[in-house]
Amino acid sequence: MRSDPVTRFRCAALRSSGATDIRIVHALNADAARERLIAAGLEPLTIEAVGPSLTQRLAGRLHDTWRHFRVRQDQIAPPGATADATPILKLLLPIARWLMAGSLALMLGTWSLVLITMGWTDHVRREQAAAIVSYRDHVTDARIRTLAQSAMLAPSLTETLGHLAAILPAETSLSAATRDRTGALWIELDTSDPDLFRPILVDDPIFRSMKEVSQVQTNEGTIRITWKGVPR
Amino acid sequence: MIGIDCISPLRMICLLAAATVISACLAWLGFDRLAEERQRLAVTEAMALVGTRPRTPIMTSNMAFGEPGRRLAAGRFETRLSKAALGHRLLVERLQMIPAQPDYQKLLMAEFVVSGGETEIKRFTHEIERGTPAIRFESWRITHTATGEPTVRIDARALALWEAGT
Structure with missing residues (x-):
């Protein structure tokens, strides 16, 4: 946590119209807060120091956690500490590298084949465009033939x-x-x-x-x- | 830039494991996609193969209307129905060609309602169904116009084929 979080002041002040106003002022101390209120055209009535806001407290907590984590990491594995790693880690490291390399190669190989197949399909479509159009006519003929046969073969x-x-x-x-x-x-x-x-x-x-x-x-x-x- | 030696072995193993898992997932997706693409290629090749074969006529010769144009064929089809009905002294209450659907241009269809004596109706259907090019009644309903009378009405959908040059 920060050492001096008290920089917020809850101030009650009078406006020139006579109405009361309550404001939160961020300042180094109470005098500075009073000056800021007077500069804003208000007449200070009370100035009360309050603690950090919820957001500030949450940010402070996160900051502390991160700092603590960094210190622990440095204790466990200081920079350039590969040589000091435990034997089990030394054994696992090359296996993990091989597994990653294999998996990466598999992925690259698969997607390369996908691209090659897509390219070949496009090539066949371009080269055989007329035959594919003719195929659609064959399909239409087959549908009509089926329909006609059912009508012709049924008892008249x-x-x-x-x-x-x-x-x-x-x-x-x-x-x-x-x-x-x-x-x-x-x-x-x-x-x-x-x-x-x-x-x-x-x-x-x-x-x-x-x-x-x-x-x-x-x-x-x-x-x-x-x-x-x-x-x- | 942080050198690789700066990363602890444990952290390095974690990073490698994560990379392995991500690569494996992407490879798995790649296998699925590859199967789809191979299927698409197989279908395309099969379509091309079938498309190179010569088209065979749908019906044997003389069974389809062989006029050069569909309108001509439809006109002859309609004329044959009406001529047969009038030839047997039947009353043609309705005779209407059904517009062709885009994929079924070779099909000729007409809906008609004719009425008359029972014997004449039988002769009419016999003439239509026995003649060439072939005409069949795909669906029909035959009813007596009034109980006890010999007059019957037939409400049917006739079907024939058109193949230019057959």
């Missing part, structure tokens, strides 16, 4: 309707049929007896995977059954 509308007409019993009529873009098929059938149709659909090789999803009574007194599935 004519086949679906023809097959349904062939297997439907006379008492059953097709109310509506829908196929969505995923290939799922909904069939709505009007029948007086659902049990007539169920075994036919279950045994059919194309509609075997379809499931009954709803059954409602129509105004005509028939039963409308909805089947859903993906025909094979």
